[in-house]
Structure formats: C-alpha cells, structure tokens
Amino acid sequence: MAKVLIPTPLRQFADKNDSVDLAGATVAEVLASLTQKFPDLRKQLFNDEGKMRSFVNVYLNDDDIRYLQKDATPVAAGDTLSIVPSIAGGV
Amino acid sequence: MAVAAPPVTLNKDEILRYSRHLILPEVGMEGQLKLKNAKVLMVGAGGLGAPLGLYLAASGVGRVGIVDFDVVDYTNLQRQVIHGTKDVGRKKLDSAADSMLDINPYMTVDKFDTAITSENALDIIKDYDMVVDGTDNFPTRYLINDACVLLKKPNVYGSIFRFEGQATIFAYPGGPCYRCLYPEPPPPGLVPSCAEGGVLGILPGTIGLIQATEAVKLILGVGEPLIGRLLLYDALAMRFRELKLRRNVECPVCGDNPTIHELIDYHQFCGVPNPAEVAIDAVALKARLDRGDKFQFIDVREPNEYQIASIPGAKLIPLGDVPKRVGELDPNTEVIVHCKMGGRSAKAADFLRQSGFKNVKNMLGGITAWSDKIDPSVPKY
Numbered sequence: 001m002a003k004v005l006i007p008t009p010l011r012q013f014a015d016k017n018d019s020v021d022l023a024g025a026t027v028a029e030v031l032a033s034l035t036q037k038f039p040d041l042r043k044q045l046f047n048d049e050g051k052m053r054s055f056v057n058v059y060l061n062d063d064d065i066r067y068l069q070k071d072a073t074p075v076a077a078g079d080t081l082s083i084v085p086s087i088a089g090g091v
Numbered sequence: 092m093a094v095a096a097p098p099v100t101l102n103k104d105e106i107l108r109y110s111r112h113l114i115l116p117e118v119g120m121e122g123q124l125k126l127k128n129a130k131v132l133m134v135g136a137g138g139l140g141a142p143l144g145l146y147l148a149a150s151g152v153g154r155v156g157i158v159d160f161d162v163v164d165y166t167n168l169q170r171q172v173i174h175g176t177k178d179v180g181r182k183k184l185d186s187a188a189d190s191m192l193d194i195n196p197y198m199t200v201d202k203f204d205t206a207i208t209s210e211n212a213l214d215i216i217k218d219y220d221m222v223v224d225g226t227d228n229f230p231t232r233y234l235i236n237d238a239c240v241l242l243k244k245p246n247v248y249g250s251i252f253r254f255e256g257q258a259t260i261f262a263y264p265g266g267p268c269y270r271c272l273y274p275e276p277p278p279p280g281l282v283p284s285c286a287e288g289g290v291l292g293i294l295p296g297t298i299g300l301i302q303a304t305e306a307v308k309l310i311l312g313v314g315e316p317l318i319g320r321l322l323l324y325d326a327l328a329m330r331f332r333e334l335k336l337r338r339n340v341e342c343p344v345c346g347d348n349p350t351i352h353e354l355i356d357y358h359q360f361c362g363v364p365n366p367a368e369v370a371i372d373a374v375a376l377k378a379r380l381d382r383g384d385k386f387q388f389i390d391v392r393e394p395n396e397y398q399i400a401s402i403p404g405a406k407l408i409p410l411g412d413v414p415k416r417v418g419e420l421d422p423n424t425e426v427i428v429h430c431k432m433g434g435r436s437a438k439a440a441d442f443l444r445q446s447g448f449k450n451v452k453n454m455l456g457g458i459t460a461w462s463d464k465i466d467p468s469v470p471k472y
Binding site for chain 2: 064067087
C-alpha cells in the first residue's frame with residue numbers, strides 16, 4: 001500500500017480526505033485506484049485523452065515522476081505519492 | 092530612477108537599530124551594508140506583500156519597490172497586516188509605504204501605481220536585484236517568471252490557498268523556473284481564487300515570511316537558498332514538506348534552447364480575459380455615459396433596491412431574471428452591468444458571455460462606487 005496525499009483544492013473531490021492508502025505497483029496503478037475510489041477526481045487530474053494535466057504534478061516521495069519513469073514509475077509499499085497542483089493565491 | 096552611490100557606512104542610529112544583526116557573525120557590518128545596498132521589488136502589497144514589506148523594511152533592505160494598484164478594503168484587514176483600519180480606502184501603495192517608513196526611515200520605497208504588464212514589467216524589474224512575487228493570479232505569475240528569467244533576476248515565489256502554501260526561488264541562474272514546475276496554467280475556473288475559496292488569515296504571513304527570509308539570505312549570500320526545492324506548508328496538519336525541483340532542459344523560457352525571448356500575452360496564455368477588457372470603473376463609466384456612447388446599461392439588483400437608488404440610464408433586470416429576459420438584449424452590442432457592489436453583476440456578466448455576448452463589462456464597485464466617486468447624493472444602503 002502507498003499513501004496518496006491529496007492537496008486542499010482537490011479534497012472536495014475526494015470526500016474531504018487529505019490522504020488515502022491505496023494499492024498499486026506503479027504510479028499509474030495507484031492513480032487508477034484513486035480515481036476508482038473517487039471518480040470526481042478523474043476530471044481534475046486527467047484530460048479527456050486520459051493524460052495527466054500539466055498543472056498537476058505527481059511526486060513519488062520527494063521526486064517528480066516526470067524525471068523518474070513517469071506513470072510507469074514503480075511504487076513500493078510505504079512510498080508516499082503527492083499530488084501537487086498549481087495554486088496562485090497571494091492576496 | 093536615480094541610483095545613489097552605495098553607502099559605505101551605517102550612521103550611529105542605524106548601528107543601534109541593527110545591533111542584533113551586527114552581532115550575528117552571518118550578518119555583521121558587511122552583511123548589513125549588503126542589505127542597505129540591496130534593491131528588492133515586491134509585486135503586490137496584499138497578503139504576502141504585507142509581512143514581506145514589514146520585515147524587509149525592519150531588516151534594513153535599503154530600497155524596496157512596490158507594484159500595486161489596489162485600494163485597502165475591510166476584507167483585507169483579516170490578513171494584510173501592513174494596512175490598518177484607518178487605511179481603508181487608501182491606496183495600498185501609500186499605506187504600505189507609510190508602515191515601512193515608520194518602521195525604518197533609513198530606507199527608500201519606490202511606488203509603482205500600476206498593474207504589472209507585459210509592457211512595463213521589464214522596465215520596472217530591471218533596476219532591482221530580485222523580485223518577490225506576492226500576486227494572486229496565474230497570468231501575473233507567468234509574466235513575472237518570464238520577465239525574471241529574461242532579466243536573470245531571482246524570483247522569490249510564494250503562493251497560498253486556504254490552509255496550504257508553496258514557496259521556492261525561481262529563475263536563479265541555472266535553477267528551475269515556474270514553467271519548469273508547471274508548464275501550463277490550469278484552465279480558468281478549475282482552481283478557485285482566495286476570494287472565492289477563502290484563506291486562513293495567518294497563512295500569507297507564514298509564506299510571506301519564508302519569502303522574506305529567502306530574499307534576505309540571497310542578499311547576504313548565507314545559508315542554503317530555497318533553489319531547486321519546493322517547500323509545501325500545510326497549516327492544518329502543521330507540516331512542512333520539501334519536493335525536488337529540476338530545471339527542465341526543454342523549458343520554453345529557461346531551457347537549453349528557449350523559444351520564448353520576449354514577454355507574451357499572459358491573459359491569452361492562461362485563457363482568461365484581460366481585466367481591462369471585462370471591467371469598467373465608475374469614473375470611466377461616467378465619462379462614457381456623458382459622451383453618449385452606445386451600450387446597453389443593465390442594473391441586475393432587485394426592484395426594492397432600485398427604488399432606494401439608481402444610476403440614470405440603467406435598465407433594471409434582476410440577476411435571477413437575466414436568463415429568461417436575455418432576449419431583450421442584443422448580443423452584438425456592448426453590455427455594461429452593475430449591481431450594488433459588483434458581485435452579482437460579475438455573475439450576470441459571466442452568464443451573458445457564456446450566452447454568446449461578445450463585449451460585456453462589469454462595473455467595479457457597483458452603485459456604491461458611483462455614490463463614492465461620482466454622485467454623493469445617491470444614497471448608500
């Protein structure tokens with residue numbers, strides 16, 4: 001099981017959870033479990049072609065999966081997957 | 092702007108003022124003079140800008156530029172601690188500068204009473220050593236990023252949402268930029284703003300002070316700057332986390348073969364309307380009414396409000412009736428909508444645009460602004 005951290009702006013689409021433990025051998029599998037559990041998250045994370053939106057980054061532990069093996073990056077038990085969307089607030 | 096010769100010493104009062112810095116080996120006289128010679132540009136004097144301005148002033152940064160065009164209102168006071176209740180209605184620039192100069196008269200505040208735009212950004216930023224970004228929208232975030240990359244000036248970045256904040260340093264030569272982190276902005280409407288989503292009042296204080304700390308460290312050249320690391324803060328969990336940030340060699344602005352060499356239209360890039368094209372203030376509206384310009388002027392308040400006060404020439408269509416009465420309006424002729432404060436009319440304007448109206452402007456501040464700025468005989472309620 002990997003721990004998936006859900007950021008504030010997306011919690012409204014995930015029954016207000018800030019983290020969930022999910023199974024999956026790769027990032028893609030864990031995210032598939034996530035959107036299966038919370039279908040409303042799918043539109044937030046993926047575009048119509050099923051591609052991860054470019055203002056949402058996914059980190060395996062502290063590393064950006066774009067610099068690992070993207071969604072084929074292997075996930076081990078105890079890993080943390082963070083979803084980090086772009087936020088712009090400042091005033 | 093006139094650039095003064097670097098001061099070589101501190102006067103007696105300054106030595107006393109900065110004594111807790113002067114006895115720190117990492118700062119000392121040399122560091123304090125670096126601070127005094129430093130020039131920092133703060134974009135935005137709001138939530139993040141408030142703590143930034145206060146602490147940059149107190150720390151002894153010699154020159155701080157502020158870019159802001161907004162006016163202090165009551166909803167700002169929950170978090171924008173550089174402004175006080177007495178400042179409501181004043182320009183944030185003036186209010187912020189007064190607070191900073193009160194804390195430290197041995198500094199200079201440059202005031203830029205404007206929005207930062209693709210036209211003025213390079214010119215404003217070029218005279219400063221670095222930028223601290225305290226803005227609140229994606230177009231301006233990308234604009235500041237690109238301008239900083241093009242000018243090779245570090246951009247001390249912070250952003251906030253509800254209980255959560257992010258901070259890092261972008262555009263430090265060799266380091267990543269905002270586009271490396273997020274190549275594209277979210278589509279409009281998917282991420283709510285603080286005005287819509289709310290924000291814990293203390294949160295911009297925490298994030299703004301992280302930005303201030305990083306700005307001062309960059310000036311002093313001490314410690315480990317927050318470059319290549321994205322700091323995430325969750326106030327509810329009271330947890331800080333750090334993620335690795337890399338420069339993207341394919342980044343269109345800071346990559347090895349950049350394709351962006353000048354500033355672009357950031358509203359278009361972010362898919363949002365340019366504020367100047369979708370809003371009008373009371374003064375500009377009065378001028379256009381006086382000129383007899385042709386446009387459809389709609390008041391979307393309720394009939395009982397219309398009885399209390401109205402702006403001459405406005406036709407009443409309450410917000411709730413707009414969908415069924417939309418046929419009374421011509422989608423090819425400009426529409427200006429107003430309400431009491433500007434909130435309901437913004438909704439009406441969005442609805443009309445979605446219904447195919449090509450040119451719709453929201454009147455900022457509604458009839459309340461009209462009473463304040465144009466005709467005081469119009470009662471406020």
